[in-house]
Amino acid sequence: MKKKIETAETIKIIPETTEEAIQQLVMANRILANEGVLDTFGHVSVRNPENRKTFLQARSISPYEVTEEDILEIDFDGNVLTETAMLPYGERIIHGALLNARSEMNAVFHGHPAAVIPFSVTDIPIKPVMHLGSFIYQGVPVYDDYEPDDGMLIRKKSEGERIAKHLGEHRVQLLRGHGCNIVADHLPQLVASAIYLRDNATVQWQALLVGKEPKYISPEVARVAMQMALFGPMPTARSWGYWVARVKANMPDME
Numbered sequence: 003m004k005k006k007i008e009t010a011e012t013i014k015i016i017p018e019t020t021e022e023a024i025q026q027l028v029m030a031n032r033i034l035a036n037e038g039v040l041d042t043f044g045h046v047s048v049r050n051p052e053n054r055k056t057f058l059q060a061r062s063i064s065p066y067e068v069t070e071e072d073i074l075e076i077d078f079d080g081n082v083l084t085e086t087a088m089l090p091y092g093e094r095i096i097h098g099a100l101l102n103a104r105s106e107m108n109a110v111f112h113g114h115p116a117a118v119i120p121f122s123v124t125d126i127p128i129k130p131v132m133h134l135g136s137f138i139y140q141g142v143p144v145y146d147d148y149e150p151d152d153g154m155l156i157r158k159k160s161e162g163e164r165i166a167k168h169l170g171e172h173r174v175q176l177l178r179g180h181g182c183n184i185v186a187d188h189l190p191q192l193v194a195s196a197i198y199l200r201d202n203a204t205v206q207w208q209a210l211l212v213g214k215e216p217k218y219i220s221p222e223v224a225r226v227a228m229q230m231a232l233f234g235p236m237p238t239a240r241s242w243g244y245w246v247a248r249v250k251a252n253m254p255d256m257e
Contacts (some may be wrong), residue, residue: 004185010046015190015235015238015239015241015242017048017051017189018051019051019052020050020051020052020058020075020143022051023026023048023050023051023058023189024058024070025070026048026059026189026190027046027047027048027059027060027068027073027189028060028068028069028072029086029246029249029256030048030109030189030190030192030193031046031060031065031066031068032065032066032068032249032253033193033245033246033248033249034046034065034113034193034196034197034257035064035065035066036066036245036248036249036253037197037245037248037250038167039063039067039088039113039115039196039197039200040196041066042064042114043064043113043114044065044096044111044112044181045059045060045064045091045093045099045111045112045113046059046066046109046110046132046189046192047059047076047093047094047101047109047110047154048076048103048108048109048188048189049107049108049109053075054105055077055078056075056076056077056078056083056188057075057076057078057097057098057110058073058074058075058076059073059074059076059090059097060072060073060091061073061086061088061090062076062088062090062091062092064087064211065083071256072088074086074088074090076097076209077203078093078099078101078102079097079098079159080094080095080098080159080162089093091162092157093112093155093156095108095156095158095159095161096110096112096156096165096183097110097112097159097238098160099159099162099163099166100162100165100166100169100183100185102161102166103166103167103169103186104166104169105169105205106187107185107186107187108187108188108189109185109186109187109188109189109192110183110184110185110186110187111183111184111185111192111195111196112182112184113182113196114180114182115181115199115200117200117201117203117204117207118176118181118203119176119179119180120180120203120207120244121142121144121176121178121206121207122144122176122177122178122180122181122182123178123179126196126210127141127142127150128142128174128176128199128202128203128206129141129206129216129218129219130202130207130219130224130227131206131209131216131217131219132198132201132205132219133219133227133231133232134198134201134202134232135198135199135205135219136154136219136223136224136225136227136228136231137173137174137195137198137203137228137232137233138173138174138202138224138233139201139219139221139224139225139228140171140172140173141172141173142172142175143168143169143172143175144175144176144177144178145164145165145168145175145176145177145178147161147164147168148161148178149161150155154177154179154180156177166184169183169185173185173186173230174193174195174199179211182199183185183201184196184199190238190241190242191233191238193241193245194232194233194238194240194241194242202220213222225243
């Protein structure tokens with residue numbers, strides 16, 4: 003019997019149940035690990051469609067290893083609601099704070115792609131230089147208001163609230179010398195944002211190495227490109243299907 007192949011028209015982007023959200027969250031973790039955006043550290047989350055005041059996130063484990071059994075339900079204060087002895091991520095407060103502040107967003111990424119970090123420790127901002135980086139047309143603020151005794155980790159509710167206030171209405175923020183946070187409408191969009199933020203940063207610093215200021219994409223053009231080339235229903239489903247296929251080819255337990 004031939005396997006049923008999902009197409010861009012049949013891929014489900016928005017989960018309607020907690021179970022569907024968990025399955026999609028597991029795949030998001032695996033994709034970001036498979037594509038080299040997340041390694042040992044970093045994490046993603048999704049708002050629980052059955053309880054919008056909680057979110058779903060893996061226990062403290064590398065994204066490459068996440069399974070459905072590893073997923074926890076957590077409230078916006080960072081309290082684990084799942085009855086379990088499994089430990090959550092220490093920086094889960096980032097996810098709670100951002101989802102609480104941005105009710106229109108349903109997914110959060112926190113990671114440390116090496117390509118973006120130079121832009122957090124210099125005066126050169128990340129800007130769209132490729133159409134797939136168009137979603138950062140609003141700008142990417144750099145956070146540098148760490149708690150003095152937490153080693154640049156975001157673990158306190160008060161700092162999570164500062165992070166959320168600093169992000170404002172942007173989709174992406176950098177954390178000085180640490181990494182980045184991203185918010186998105188849903189997990190497939192979040193995955194695309196994380197991958198293409200990394201790629202846009204790589205192209206930008208490669209262009210800067212040439213020795214001339216790159217030709218950045220204007221906000222007016224970027225707003226259109228964001229929907230046509232990246233965040234519209236068809237490109238979102240097409241990208242997600244591609245990354246899912248790569249996970250299934252490279253991770254035997256995900257077939």
